[in-house]
Amino acid sequence: MAVEREVLVLQCSTGVSVLRNLYSNWTFIRYKCLEAAGQYLTHSEASVGIIDCSGAEQPDPKLENWLDSYKGVFWVAVLSKCQLSRKEWQLFVATHCYDYHTTPILEEKLFITIGRAYGMTNLKNNLSLSFQRSQVVGVHDSFKKVLRYIDRHSEGGLTLSGESGTGKRLLAETWANIKGFRFVELSAKINENELDNYLSMLDFIFKKRTIRSFCLCIFDIEFLPVIIQVYICNLISSSNLNSFELIFCCNVDSSEINEVNLISPEFMVLLKNNWIVLPPLRDRGQDKIILARHYLYKISRKQKKRLLGFSNDAEQAILKYDWPGNVTQLIEKVFVGVSSCEDNYLNLKLMEFEDKHPPEEYTNMSLIEAREEAEALAIERALNLVSGRPGQAAELLCISRASLYRLIARYGIRR
Numbered sequence: 001m002a003v004e005r006e007v008l009v010l011q012c013s014t015g016v017s018v019l020r021n022l023y024s025n026w027t028f029i030r031y032k033c034l035e036a037a038g039q040y041l042t043h044s045e046a047s048v049g050i051i052d053c054s055g056a057e058q059p060d061p062k063l064e065n066w067l068d069s070y071k072g073v074f075w076v077a078v079l080s081k082c083q084l085s086r087k088e089w090q091l092f093v094a095t096h097c098y099d100y101h102t103t104p105i106l107e108e109k110l111f112i113t114i115g116r117a118y119g120m121t122n123l124k125n126n127l128s129l130s131f132q133r134s135q136v137v138g139v140h141d142s143f144k145k146v147l148r149y150i151d152r153h154s155e156g157g158l159t160l161s162g163e164s165g166t167g168k169r170l171l172a173e174t175w176a177n178i179k180g181f182r183f184v185e186l187s188a189k190i191n192e193n194e195l196d197n198y199l200s201m202l203d204f205i206f207k208k209r210t211i212r213s214f215c216l217c218i219f220d221i222e223f224l225p226v227i228i229q230v231y232i233c234n235l236i237s238s239s240n241l242n243s244f245e246l247i248f249c250c251n252v253d254s255s256e257i258n259e260v261n262l263i264s265p266e267f268m269v270l271l272k273n274n275w276i277v278l279p280p281l282r283d284r285g286q287d288k289i290i291l292a293r294h295y296l297y298k299i300s301r302k303q304k305k306r307l308l309g310f311s312n313d314a315e316q317a318i319l320k321y322d323w324p325g326n327v328t329q330l331i332e333k334v335f336v337g338v339s340s341c342e343d344n345y346l347n348l349k350l351m352e353f354e355d356k357h358p359p360e361e362y363t364n365m366s367l368i369e370a371r372e373e374a375e376a377l378a379i380e381r382a383l384n385l386v387s388g389r390p391g392q393a394a395e396l397l398c399i400s401r402a403s404l405y406r407l408i409a410r411y412g413i414r415r
Contacts, residue, residue, distance in 0.1 A: 001387065004029070004050075005025060005026060005101075005118060006027045006028075006029050006044065007026060007027070007029065007046070007048050007049065007050060007114060008029050008033075008046050008048070008049035008050070008073070009029065009030045009049070009050045009052065009291075010027050010031055010032075010037055010038060010040065010049060010050065010051045010052065011030055011031065011032045011052050012052055012053045012055070012056055012060070012063065012361070015261040015341050018255065020269075022046045022211070022283070026111070028050075029046070031379075034063065034066045038066065038069070038070070039274045040327075041070055041073065041125060046073070047072065047073055047074060047117075047118070047201065048073065048075075048076070048114055048117045048118055049073050049076070050074050050075070050076050050077075050078060050110075050114075051063075051067075051075050051076070051077050051078065051096075051097070052078045053077060053078065053079055053083070053089075054078050054079055054080050054083070054103050056083075058088060059088055059089065059091075059092040061301065064092070064095075064096065064301065065301070066084060067096045068298070074098040074117035074118075074120060075096055075097045075098055075101040076090070076097065076098060076099050076100065076101065076110070076113055076114065076117065077093050077096075077097045077099075077100050077101070078099060078100070078103065078105060079093070079101075079102055079103070080102060080103050081102045081103075081170050084102060085099070085353050087304055087308055090308075091297075091306070091309075095181050095297050098117050099113050099116075099117070100122070101113065101358075105315070109233075110283070111132065113247070116405070119226055120339070120409065124297075127129070132310075133268075135165075135289060136170065136171065137172055137287075137291055137294050138290065138291070138407070139286065139290060139410050139411065139412060140279070140281060140283075140284040140285050140286065141155045142279040142284065143279055143284055145285060146276055146277075146278060146279070148183070149276055150171060150175050151178075153175075153274060155169065155235075155245065156214045156249070156273055157245070157246040157248070157249045157270060157271075157274060158170060158172075158175070158245075158246070158248070158274050158276065159221070159247075159248045159249075159250065159271045159272070159273075159274060159275045159276065160247065160248070160249045160250075160278060160280070161249070161250050161253060161254065161269045161275065161277050162251070162277055162278030162279070162280065162362060163278075163280050163326055164251050164325070164326065164328070165281075165325045165326030165327050165328030165384065166190045166278040166279070166281070166326045166327060166330060167230075167326075167327050168219075168249040168278060168280065169185070169217070169219070169249065171248065171278070172215070172217045173213075173217070174183075175247070176217070176245070176247070178216035179215070179245070180213065181213050181214055181215035181244075181245055181361075182213065182214040182215065183214075183215050183217065183220075184205060184214050184215065184216050184217070185216075185217045185219065186198075186216065186217070186219055186409060187217060187218070187219050188218050188221050188222070188223045188224035188228075188314070189220050189223045190225070191223075192333070192362050193226070195225060197229060198228060199227075199228065199231060202228070202231060202232070202235070206235050206244070210399075212245075213244065213246060214245075214246070215243050215244070215245040215246070216244050216245070216246055217246075217248075217249065218246075218248050218249070219249045220250065220251070221249060221250045221259040221271070221322075222247040222250045222251070222252050222261050222263075222366055223260065223261055224261070224267075226262055226263075226264055229263065229264045229266075229267035230264060230266070230267070232246075232267070233264070233267055233270060233336065235268045236270070245262055245414075246289070248271055253277070254271070254275055256273055257271070261318065265284065280326055281323040281326040281327055281330065282321075282323050283316060283369075284320045285369040285372045285377050286319075286322075286372050286373065286410075286411045286412065287375065288318050288319055288323065288410070289310075289315055289318055289319055290411070290412035291327060291330055292310065292315075292318045292334060293309065293310070293412065295330065295334045295335075296309070296334050296338065296346060299331075299334055299335050299338045300338050303338055305338065305341070306344075307338060307341060307343075307344060308344045308345060309344075309345055309346070310345060310346050310347075310352070311345045311347040311348065313347065313348040314337075314346055314347055314348040314351060317348050317351070317353060318330075319373060321353065321376065323349065333351045333352065334346070334351070334381075336350070336351060336352055337350040337351040337352070338341055364370065372411070375407060376407075376411040376413060378397065379393070379404070379407055379408065379411065380413055380414055381398045382397050383413070390404055391410075
């Protein structure tokens with residue numbers, strides 16, 4: 001007998017209420033209240049949901065903000081054909097949903113879509129399930145390797161290294177939240193006059209704390225004074241590691257850290273125990289455009305705008321730019337552009353790229369990244385030619401529909 005699987009049905013209108021439990025191994029859990037649905041998702045293993053919006057005039061900003069908190073769920077939208085012809089609903093589906101169905105609903109086809117969504121969740125379960133519902137964004141192999149390592153890590157301290165702006169803090173805080181630790185952060189950049197206060201703060205955190213379990217994250221660890229390095233090593237040797245976790249963040253490689261500051265041998269061993277290097281944005285291929293689209297949506301909603309995407313010249317520039325400031329710089333560029341944009345699409349001029357770092361046509365010498373860019377471009381063109389129909393697009397590309405869905409998910413392509 002097949003294992004029973006639950007599907008959350010978020011009823012923003014009444015269209016999906018006609019669904020029946022046609023198969024004994026499927027159960028529909030219905031909610032109209034976002035808060036109640038959120039409580040259900042928080043305490044369940046459900047990974048597929050249906051959003052019935054067929055009776056709504058405009059996408060609800062409150063619903064969109066709520067969906068941002070549950071990105072690990074594969075949502076299937078139910079809309080009318082009239083809604084689907086409008087750009088605001090197309091953007092809603094492309095941003096939040098795995099697939100969509102139009103009314104009247106053909107239940108047999110809907111169940112096929114739900115089955116495929118469950119298949120996709122099984123694939124993701126083998127990678128980094130813990131990060132699916134967070135704000136961590138990226139599909140490039142080098143970045144997924146980092147996620148898999150961090151997700152499997154249990155104890156013993158972590159060192160996250162990489163250029164400034166690669167997302168070390170976001171990963172550290174996300175990992176702490178997933179493991180159920182209270183996130184506490186400190187900077188290692190202190191002067192001699194602050195040493196006593198810093199030691200007192202550490203003593204309070206470790207010995208007189210009221211937090212039951214916590215994760216202490218120390219940034220710019222390459223600047224940490226030796227006296228504090230020794231103090232931390234002594235604390236670890238005499239404390240119960242089950243009650244706290246340490247994450248160290250630095251902007252240099254392990255071979256360069258002693259060139260910045262004196263590191264004691266014991267502390268170096270601690271740092272190198274689980275040393276992880278975050279790849280710079282320029283080496284993450286299609287993640288550049290995936291992240292740009294993610295922050296375009298997020299920032300435009302905060303500014304109460306409804307931008308539908310980037311212009312072609314902006315997308316090409318984002319892909320070819322070397323991003324010396326990594327994800328932090330990308331966010332700044334998108335923010336500047338969205339603040340000035342009064343159109344549906346954000347163009348290159350509004351993003352204010354510096355002349356000293358112009359987009360270069362042939363700077364990418366990696367065959368792997370060049371192939372990724374070519375594949376993503378071919379898929380986007382095929383989908384545009386057939387108005388987003390994956391079956392016809394797969395035929396044009398001479399690949400199976402399953403392969404097309406896999407590539408769409410990998411490159412974060414909107415349909």
